[in-house]
Amino acid sequence: MKKVIIAAAALAALTSAVSAQETVRIGTEGAYAPWNFVNDDGALAGFEIDLGNAICEHAGLTCEFVQNEWDSIIPNLLAGNYDVIMAGMSITPERDETIDFTQDYFPPDPSNFAAPAGSSYDFDALSGLRIGVQGNTIQAAHAEENFGADNTIVAFSTFDQSVADLAAGNVDVVLADGSSLDPVVANSGGALEFIGPDILIGGGVGAGLREDDDDLEETFNAALDALKADGTVDALIAEWFDGQGPYYSE
Numbered sequence: 001m002k003k004v005i006i007a008a009a010a011l012a013a014l015t016s017a018v019s020a021q022e023t024v025r026i027g028t029e030g031a032y033a034p035w036n037f038v039n040d041d042g043a044l045a046g047f048e049i050d051l052g053n054a055i056c057e058h059a060g061l062t063c064e065f066v067q068n069e070w071d072s073i074i075p076n077l078l079a080g081n082y083d084v085i086m087a088g089m090s091i092t093p094e095r096d097e098t099i100d101f102t103q104d105y106f107p108p109d110p111s112n113f114a115a116p117a118g119s120s121y122d123f124d125a126l127s128g129l130r131i132g133v134q135g136n137t138i139q140a141a142h143a144e145e146n147f148g149a150d151n152t153i154v155a156f157s158t159f160d161q162s163v164a165d166l167a168a169g170n171v172d173v174v175l176a177d178g179s180s181l182d183p184v185v186a187n188s189g190g191a192l193e194f195i196g197p198d199i200l201i202g203g204g205v206g207a208g209l210r211e212d213d214d215d216l217e218e219t220f221n222a223a224l225d226a227l228k229a230d231g232t233v234d235a236l237i238a239e240w241f242d243g244q245g246p247y248y249s250e
Contacts, residue, residue, distance in 0.1 A: 023062045023064055025083050028048060028087045029067070030044050035179075036086070036088065047240035047241070048086040050240070052084075054232055073087055090203060100209050104203060106237065107247050111177055112196070114192050115174075116192060131174075133175050133176070134157075167188075173195070
């Protein structure tokens with residue numbers, strides 16, 4: 001009981017420090033289902049929208065989401081246009097040189113190739129393919145480093161554009177997070193399928209913050225600790241990712 005009281009007091013102190021600032025603004029892409037997207041009513045929705053709201057409610061914060069294109073999502077955080085990034089962003093050493101991250105709220109997610117059904121390629125010696133990726137992602141960097149010499153890497157502004165060009169035959173395969181490709185392949189009516197090996201790139205997914213926002217980072221981490229322990233994070237993962245998990249609660 002004493003530990004619970006101390007933890008609650010610590011969270012209250014952190015929340016009080018953060019509450020002194022204006023509304024906490026959370027930047028998200030709004031184009032990366034099921035992580036974050038714009039629904040039929042024109043509102044932001046998805047796993048990270050629900051999780052961000054849960055974090056803010058638990059911490060007693062007033063929060064609002066700000067939609068921002070992926071390519072400029074880190075520069076606009078650094079420019080002060082919002083305070084936190086929740087946009088399906090994997091924690092990597094390269095990004096950690098520029099921004100800080102909370103603890104992960106989704107474990108490392110294998111990346112996969114999707115291709116038209118019936119496609120067959122030798123993934124030990126890929127050559128002559130047009131490989132679609134979303135620009136400035138860990139998959140884009142991996143594709144350039146490992147396949148760029150013998151293939152054409154086609155970078156798109158959004159994940160949806162890469163999938164649309166795959167369906168149109170403008171690229172041969174798309175490399176992306178398996179969690180985002182899962183519903184695309186499942187809803188393709190058999191037109192698309194996964195091919196090749198799982199590829200582990202980067203760590204889990206976390207929220208990005210400016211390096212000097214220590215109080216806000218600690219507040220988000222304390223809320224994530226509690227929401228993992230009470231099953232909220234796993235429940236949202238199961239809801240948005242077709243029953244995956246549990247990963248964080250017993």
